[in-house]
Amino acid sequence: MSELNGSTNSASGSSSCGSSDGESNGVEKRAQRELKEEVVKDMAIDKMREKMDSLVHKLEKDVERKLDLLVEDLVGEVKLFNLKNYKLRELFKESSSSSISTADGGSSTSRGRNRSRTGGKLPDKEFVARNSLLTDLFEVKHIKTIYHIFVVILIIMFLNTVVHDFVDRGRINLGFRPIVAGFGKFHIALLLWSCMQIATLCVYPSFCLWVFVRKDCKKNESRKVWDISSIFGLLFYQCTFVAFVIKAVLWLDLPPASSVAVLMEMTRFVMKVHAFVRSNIPRALEKTTKTSSEDKPAHAVAVPSFSKFIYFLFAPTLVYRDEYPRTKRIRWSIVFRHVLEVIGVIFYISFIFERFLTPLFDRFGHAEISSGKFVLSLFGSVMPGSLSFLCGFYCLLHAWMNASSELLRFADRL
Numbered sequence: 001m002s003e004l005n006g007s008t009n010s011a012s013g014s015s016s017c018g019s020s021d022g023e024s025n026g027v028e029k030r031a032q033r034e035l036k037e038e039v040v041k042d043m044a045i046d047k048m049r050e051k052m053d054s055l056v057h058k059l060e061k062d063v064e065r066k067l068d069l070l071v072e073d074l075v076g077e078v079k080l081f082n083l084k085n086y087k088l089r090e091l092f093k094e095s096s097s098s099s100i101s102t103a104d105g106g107s108s109t110s111r112g113r114n115r116s117r118t119g120g121k122l123p124d125k126e127f128v129a130r131n132s133l134l135t136d137l138f139e140v141k142h143i144k145t146i147y148h149i150f151v152v153i154l155i156i157m158f159l160n161t162v163v164h165d166f167v168d169r170g171r172i173n174l175g176f177r178p179i180v181a182g183f184g185k186f187h188i189a190l191l192l193w194s195c196m197q198i199a200t201l202c203v204y205p206s207f208c209l210w211v212f213v214r215k216d217c218k219k220n221e222s223r224k225v226w227d228i229s230s231i232f233g234l235l236f237y238q239c240t241f242v243a244f245v246i247k248a249v250l251w252l253d254l255p256p257a258s259s260v261a262v263l264m265e266m267t268r269f270v271m272k273v274h275a276f277v278r279s280n281i282p283r284a285l286e287k288t289t290k291t292s293s294e295d296k297p298a299h300a301v302a303v304p305s306f307s308k309f310i311y312f313l314f315a316p317t318l319v320y321r322d323e324y325p326r327t328k329r330i331r332w333s334i335v336f337r338h339v340l341e342v343i344g345v346i347f348y349i350s351f352i353f354e355r356f357l358t359p360l361f362d363r364f365g366h367a368e369i370s371s372g373k374f375v376l377s378l379f380g381s382v383m384p385g386s387l388s389f390l391c392g393f394y395c396l397l398h399a400w401m402n403a404s405s406e407l408l409r410f411a412d413r414l
Helices: 002-104 107-116 133-137 141-169 176-182 186-201 203-216 220-252 256-289 298-302 306-314 332-361 371-380 382-408
Strands: none
Touching (some): 220 256, 256 306, 371 382
């Protein structure tokens, strides 16, 4: 009996020890699991903190950059506003001085002319980041209405041409005939333009050669002979350039629009070459006559880089500068809008020729025309011709210039 009690006591003791060991193991596992969960939570919190720090840092940079841009834009607008006010005051001063000069017999006019010119020289062109005149005027709603009126007239003329051709001839003509006839042989015109571009690029090495040879000339007599021969060489180049282009246009028998484009580019190249040479000659003379103590040779400073010459050839200005005010980026929406305006003006002029000018002069040279019909045709073409002139002015001097300025990031549009 006592043995049986001992065995039961020992069994109960062993079971109590096993249960206590199981409980301790469960507590340890639970503690380890909680520890792992805490470690994972801490790691997640650290990652979130790092992401929040990086996000705050990026936001701070973006806000700082945007604030800098806003401040720069505000400063630019204030400068532009002050410049406009200054020009307006100068305009009123000139008008008042001109009225005084008419009363005083022209004495004030001479004083104003002397004031605008310093030592017989015209005032230097100051390049400032600003919009074109029409761009600022289009901000006014009343002026913008005139623009919308011209757009509506274009749409009406387009519909008129389509309906007239469909009813009268049984087919739809979108006014492409003047465009196709005017811009015929356009690939030949592009080839001729490429030749003109290559000839214009040859001016830069020729100018560098003049500077190098002049630097090496030690005697004043030899320098004078070299300068005079270079001047005659430049005159010969310009005259030959103009004569060659005109002769090529006549020989190739280019259509009207292609001929006008080639001749306008010829005029632009001639003026660009003259402006580049005329603007850099004083600096070249100064650098080649004075001995420089620096290690850098004088002719390296006297001649601008070729990239500046290339940029000047395509920049919409005739005044050469080594540096121009530039925009920070190309606004492609503005480029696209101005290109659409150029295309729209071309169609506008095509519709004008198709509907108003061609019917007046299509019989010239084929039948006898009386003086009365000639006068009627002449006065009947005044209004369409004036409208075509205004459209051409807007196309070339506003839309095309602003599109090229935006592509080249040229900031001075005035």
